[in-house]
Amino acid sequence: MNYCIGMASVRQIFIFLSFFSSFSFQGFSQHKYWVLFKDKETGLPAAVSEQCKENRKTLGIPASQYTDIPVCGRYISILKSYQISPVNESRWLNGISAYLLPEQLQVVRNLPFVSNVILIDSKLYPATINRSEVTDDIRVDFAMKQVGVEGFLQTGLNGNGVTIGVIDAGYYGVSESPALGHLLTGNRILGVRDYINPRKTNHFDERETGSDFHGTEVLTAITGKTHDNKIQFGLATQAKFYLARTDTGGREFRGEEDNWVAAMEWMDSLGVRLINTSLGYAKGFSNPREDYRPEQMNGNTSTIAKAARIATEEKGIILVVSAGNEGGDRDWRIISTPADVEGVIAVGATNENGLKMGYSSIGPDFLDYLKPNVSCYSLYGTSLAAPVITGFVACLLQANPKLTNKAAKNFIEKSASLYPFGNNYIGYGIPNAAKALDLMMSSDKEPLDNRNRVRTVSVPENERNIEINVTPGEVVSVFHKRTPTLVVSQDASKARQNTILLKRNAHIKHTTIVKKDEVIEIIWL
Numbered sequence: 001m002n003y004c005i006g007m008a009s010v011r012q013i014f015i016f017l018s019f020f021s022s023f024s025f026q027g028f029s030q031h032k033y034w035v036l037f038k039d040k041e042t043g044l045p046a047a048v049s050e051q052c053k054e055n056r057k058t059l060g061i062p063a064s065q066y067t068d069i070p071v072c073g074r075y076i077s078i079l080k081s082y083q084i085s086p087v088n089e090s091r092w093l094n095g096i097s098a099y100l101l102p103e104q105l106q107v108v109r110n111l112p113f114v115s116n117v118i119l120i121d122s123k124l125y126p127a128t129i130n131r132s133e134v135t136d137d138i139r140v141d142f143a144m145k146q147v148g149v150e151g152f153l154q155t156g157l158n159g160n161g162v163t164i165g166v167i168d169a170g171y172y173g174v175s176e177s178p179a180l181g182h183l184l185t186g187n188r189i190l191g192v193r194d195y196i197n198p199r200k201t202n203h204f205d206e207r208e209t210g211s212d213f214h215g216t217e218v219l220t221a222i223t224g225k226t227h228d229n230k231i232q233f234g235l236a237t238q239a240k241f242y243l244a245r246t247d248t249g250g251r252e253f254r255g256e257e258d259n260w261v262a263a264m265e266w267m268d269s270l271g272v273r274l275i276n277t278s279l280g281y282a283k284g285f286s287n288p289r290e291d292y293r294p295e296q297m298n299g300n301t302s303t304i305a306k307a308a309r310i311a312t313e314e315k316g317i318i319l320v321v322s323a324g325n326e327g328g329d330r331d332w333r334i335i336s337t338p339a340d341v342e343g344v345i346a347v348g349a350t351n352e353n354g355l356k357m358g359y360s361s362i363g364p365d366f367l368d369y370l371k372p373n374v375s376c377y378s379l380y381g382t383s384l385a386a387p388v389i390t391g392f393v394a395c396l397l398q399a400n401p402k403l404t405n406k407a408a409k410n411f412i413e414k415s416a417s418l419y420p421f422g423n424n425y426i427g428y429g430i431p432n433a434a435k436a437l438d439l440m441m442s443s444d445k446e447p448l449d450n451r452n453r454v455r456t457v458s459v460p461e462n463e464r465n466i467e468i469n470v471t472p473g474e475v476v477s478v479f480h481k482r483t484p485t486l487v488v489s490q491d492a493s494k495a496r497q498n499t500i501l502l503k504r505n506a507h508i509k510h511t512t513i514v515k516k517d518e519v520i521e522i523i524w525l
Contacts (some may be wrong), residue, residue, distance in 0.1 A: 032087065033077065033259065034118040034303055036095035036110055041072045047091060051271030058314045059404050067092045067348065075113050082107065088195070088262040092310045093303065097258030118303060123496065124344040135285040143221075143377040143388050144235060151433030152235060152395045159394035161401070161510030164222065165275035167260060167268035170213030177216060179224035179233050183241065188223075193266060194245045195259035209248050214383065218278050219243070221387035222394075227439055242267055247279055257281060257304040264307060268315050273405075274397060275311075276390040278322040278383035280336030294334055294378075297364055301474025302337040312343030312427075318397075319404040320390045322373040322382035323348040324361035334359040335371050345409055347386040347392070348375035348426050353492035354417060354477045354514060356425040363424030365486055372408065374416050374425035392431060400440055411439045420454065421512045421521045425481055425487040427515070452519045461525050464504045468496040468513055468520060476513040478482055478502075484510050 021394035027165075053063040071089050078095065081085070082104055086096040097120060101109060109117050150255060154159070160345040171192070174180050182190050194200045197208070207213075220242070224233030244263035247256050260279065267275055282306055292302065299305055311329060323346045324336040339361070341345035349360040355376065356362070360382055363371035377384040393408055413419060415436035417429030460464050470476055477492040493500075502511060504524055511522040 002245050006266060012256065016146055016160070030099040030101055032097060032120040033092075033093055033105065033108075034093065034097055034116070034120060034259070035084075035102050035114060036093060036116045036118070037072060038113055039072070040066070040069050040094060041070065041074070041132060042066075044069050046235075048499060049271055052269055055271050055273055056316060058402055061314070061316045065314060067094075071202050072113070078111070078113075078425050079108070085109070088253050088258045090258070090261050090307070091265055091325060092307055093261060105265060108402065118304075123362070139401055141307075144232065145429050146350075146352075146377045147235075147388060148433040148435070149232075149235060151434065151435075151437055154401070155437065157398050157437075157513070159223070159239030159391065160398055161238075162236065162274065162394045163242065163270075163272050164224070164236060164273040164390060164394055165242045165244070165263075166215060167218055167244045167246055167263045167267075167275060167277040168218050168279065170209070170211035170212030171203055171215045171219065172207040172218045173400065174219065176205075178225075178501035179220045180216070182225065182237070183219075183223065188238075188240045190240055191270070192243045192245075193263065193264055196245055196248050196256070201241070203245070211248070212502070214278070215243065215245065217320075218276065218383060218387045221384050222276060222391045235395035238485045239391075239394050242270060242272055243511050257302075258303055261307045264317075267319060268311065272322070274318045274321045274390065274393055276387055276417070277338075278381075278386050280324045280339055281345045281423045281479075282324065282326060282332060282336040282337045292337070294332060294364065295366065297334055297337055297340040298367065299337075299341045302340075305337045305341050306342040308338035308344055312341065312405055316405055318408050319344040320386050320392055320393060321346050322386040323375075325359045325381055327360045327362055328358050330405065333362055333415075334364045336430060340367070340371060342369045343409070344403065345389060345412065346372040346374035346427070347389045347496055349378040349382045349385040350426055350430060351379075352377065354426070354473055355446060355490045355492050356487075358403045363427070363485075364489070365424070369423045370427055370485060371424065372427040374412055374428055374431050389431065392433065392436070395433070396436060396440060399437060403440070407440075411436045417514060418479075418519055421484075423512065423521060425479065425480060426492060448514045453467055454521070456521045456523060458523045458525055466502050466522060467499045468502065469498060470494065470500055472498055474516050476500060478512075479512040480505070480508045481510040482507060483513065521522055 046064040047067050056063045069095055070091055083102060084096050084098050088097045108114055132391055192203045210396050220233050222234045223236050223239055225237045246259035246263050250365055311319055321339045321344045323339050326332040349357040376385050376388050396408055397403055412431045413428045415432045419428045422428040450502055475492055475494050479487050481487050482490045513520040
């Protein structure tokens with residue numbers, strides 16, 4: 001068993017401290033770091049609620065886990081003696097975040113109980129939103145129609161009884177929003193934490209940066225509706241919420257991923273099973289040597305990815321993440337972290353024809369799993385695509401409270417428009433509410449809803465073309481791929497005749513054709 005270091009080692013540290021503290025820190029800049037510890041003081045009670053433990057028992061997950069044990073208080077006391085004040089503590093990662101001067105950094109790295117010290121300075125990318133368009137009921141209505149909202153409406157599913165966590169950049173305007181009034185009158189906001197300004201008490205009416213409304217728009221896309229219920233902006237109109245502000249939005253280069261981890265741990269401790277986050281880390285470290293590289297978006301490298309893995313693999317949390325808006329950045333293009341984690345539901349953005357929006361980030365070619373997982377309509381950022389899927393999941397959880405995160409992800413993917421021919425542009429495509437419910441209720445049986453037929457057609461090497469039957473006037477979407485999942489190009493057009501002609505291309509090995517009621521995979525032999 002692992003324990004905190006003994007008192008003899010502590011005395012040695014304080015002797016070292018006396019020498020160290022004689023130096024002056026003035027004139028040196030501070031950066032924020034993770035200080036990770038080697039072990040914990042086992043035997044301490046798990047820092048989670050009874051609701052959390054009950055949820056885990058229901059899901060067959062151990063009620064108490066090593067990652068629930070608080071970090072060692074003795075280690076924190078030692079660091080405080082160095083005039084190091086923890087910003088956040090992480091049970092999951094077993095460490096703290098703190099601002100360190102250069103001399104402090106050197107000493108902390110040599111402490112016997114410290115396993116690693118990691119720079120946090122980074123660039124955070126909340127998806128850009130055109131606010132004036134967000135509350136356009138036609139656009140939002142189309143997003144919900146695209147995922148088959150009638151499947152939930154007809155069965156009375158609206159997220160009732162489900163608690164959702166939202167981690168974002170601010171909630172300015174919630175109290176004045178006509179689409180969110182029901183949250184306040186119905187006491188549906190159970191708690192708010194501001195990790196940027198912990199002393200803040202008015203979370204909805206004080207605006208500090210231009211991004212403070214970002215979480216408000218995300219919240220609207222999950223649960224928004226008018227007071228007369230005639231216009232619905234989100235699928236989970238009867239859900240309850242915990243909200244966390246972890247990003248200022250006003251600064252580009254100060255890493256705040258430790259706030260995100262702290263918010264995740266807070267929500268998990270309360271028993272929250274479904275969390276939406278429309279934030280992601282990519283390139284942009286202030287120290288270029290610490291910059292993320294595209295190949296590091298592998299689900300294992302970033303600290304925030306490690307925390308997301310704990311959330312999905314150990315805690316049973318359903319984590320819905322925006323894929324990112326770097327699809328048009330030639331130097332990046334791919335998803336940000338934590339969308340790169342295998343167990344999260346990474347959501348891309350499509351247009352009205354089901355094609356990837358130009359800005360929507362694509363999945364890397366080096367992963368052995370598909371990213372993004374699914375996509376849906378959003379003109380102004382994957383930030384507004386992810387909450388549609390979060391509302392979707394909330395309705396599934398209402399229908400089956402025992403639904404695990406792996407099962408939820410599986411049903412959503414299998415209900416989507418491209419399944420099983422997913423690609424790195426839009427994942428498995430656009431989920432469908434009725435089909436997901438049918439899959440969930442049918443379990444291992446063949447689903448009753450067969451609206452999407454699938455078939456594979458192989459084109460012999462000596463044939464240059466192939467004709468596909470279509471219905472004149474229907475819009476047909478096509479994905480041209482160099483492998484079964486990696487897209488080279490995409491297009492959509494309205495069929496003018498009863499067939500479309502596809503020609504062989506030396507660079508294309510697979511082509512996916514999406515019709516109204518059928519998905520066809522062409523394999524060019």
